[in-house]
Amino acid sequence: MTKRHITYLACTTALLGALVGTAPASAAHRFHVVRPGESIQKAVNAARPGDTVLVLAGTYHESITVRTPRLTLRGVGDRTVITPVRKTAPKKTAPGTRKASVSCLESGNGICVVGGKDKALPDVTVADLRVTGFSTTGLWSMGTDHLTVQRVTADDNGQWGIAQEHSTRGVFRGNTARGNGDAGLFLANNVKAEEGAMNSNGAVIEWNRLTNNRIGITVRRLRNLAVTGNYLTGNCAGVFVVGDENKPKAGALTVSGNRVERNNKYCAKTARLPYLQGSGIVLTGTEKTLVTQNVVTGHSGKSPLSGGIVLFKSFVGVTSERNRITGNRLENNSPADLVNQEAAKSGNAFDHNSCRASKPAGLC
Structure with a gap:
């Protein structure tokens, strides 16, 4: 037996011992x-x-x-x-036979x-x-x-x-x-059915590293969760919080303390979204979402969704309302650090952000 094999077995034994040692004997x-x-x-x-x-x-x-x-x-x-x-020849199913479920x-x-x-x-x-x-x-x-x-x-x-x-x-x-x-990390209420946002009862997405995906993190039709302390770079878009016309609306969640850098990869349009490039954090069709203490830098693109932190109507035209964008640091994002495509009456608030350019002007 080689020294490498002895070392490997010793490490495995130590790991098993540590795991067993942490469990109560009564368990x-x-x-x-x-x-x-x-x-x-x-x-x-x-x-x-x-x-x-x-x-x-x-x-x-x-x-x-x-x-x-x-x-x-x-x-x-x-x-x-x-x-x-490893690929093998598919098994034949007798005519008229239906599988009870897909594995x-x-x-x-x-x-x-x-x-x-x-x-x-x-x-x-x-x-x-x-x-x-x-x-x-x-x-x-x-x-x-x-x-x-x-x-x-x-x-x-x-x-x-x-x-x-x-x-x-x-x-x-x-x-x-x-x-x-598609997304590196994807959370949703229901992928196939059109229905209101679901209460996740405090789901947590934290300290993850998302790189070179289409979208780093997608949260779709959910409420009551936290996206915190993640690092996102090299995707077409960093974080997407997505809602639609169903009720309750997506939102009532927090996106905080994330580092979102240079998500400038190009991704072609889909049936739901225009092409993506240069999007940091995007809210579309959401309400009461808090976006705070994030560092969002180096995004560049000409998509309708390009920019540092972007508020955009959902693909069915639902507005983003009563969201708060506060205390974020934004640098070198194009066309702007902050992009608000919603009407002023939507009640979205931008305050205490460190940034240089916004669309419309006056949000920094």
């Missing part, structure tokens, strides 16, 4: 260790509520679905890599955390691993309560890096999302 929670060549899904299926599935360093070609409450799925950092199944793999997702239709899946944690190369989403969740996703790297996925819908009290902390086709 009787079990650890399921997955090694390269073994199935993560098999270990997840065998786990009981409160157990931990520890995935050692290696590359695992599979998709994983979690439906067990209070389960922890943990790797050992970016050396634990989850990537799509995580068939949906093009890497990790799926899924609750019941009428009962949220509580207290699942996914941490310390990398999920990459999936056609849709690296990590997708729906119907959860207090899901924690931390120190996960989600890169080069076709749509979203990390995404959640129809869930409450999610915590997304210390993750890295880069090179994803």
Whole structure:
């Protein structure tokens, strides 16, 4: 056995010892260790509520679905890599046969955390691993309560890096999302249905690093959450808070303490939005959103959404109302540091911002 193998085994043993040592003896929670060549899904299926599935360093070609409450799925950092199944010939389905549901793999997702239709899946944690190369989403969740996703790297996925819908009290902390086709981190009420904004009951998006995605962070049709202390650069747009004509309106949330720099990548228009380039923080169709203590610098573009902090009507023409933009530092954003495309009667307030240029004039 080489010195490298001895060191690796010693580190793994120490990690297991540390993890076990932190659990009360009375908890009787079990650890399921997955090694390269073994199935993560098999270990997840065998786990009981409160157990931990520890995935050692290696590359695992599979998709994983979690439906067990209070389960922890943990790797050992970016050396634990989850990537799509190697391509094989598709299985034939008998004529007239319909599948009961589409699996995580068939949906093009890497990790799926899924609750019941009428009962949220509580207290699942996914941490310390990398999920990459999936056609849709690296990590997708729906119907959860207090899901924690931390120190996960989600890169080069076709749509979203990390995404959640129809869930409450999610915590997304210390993750890295880069090179994803749409948002690096995406939270919404419901992706497919047109309905009013959902109360997230205090979801938290903090200390994440979002680079080279279409949009760094998208919050769509949600209320009561915080986007705090994130670093966003090299995207087409940094932060998007999106609402529409449904009630209650999106908003009643906080975007604070983020560093938003040079999000000048070009992205073509879609059915909902014009092309994107040079957008720092954008509010569209929202109300009562507080944008404060952010540093927004170096954005440049000629899109209707370009600028440092931008208020813009939603794609269906709904106004942004009673939002407060205060105490931000803005520099070198074009066409302006602050852009307000709403009428004065919309009640949006701009005060105590450090900036040089605004549209219309007088907001700095």
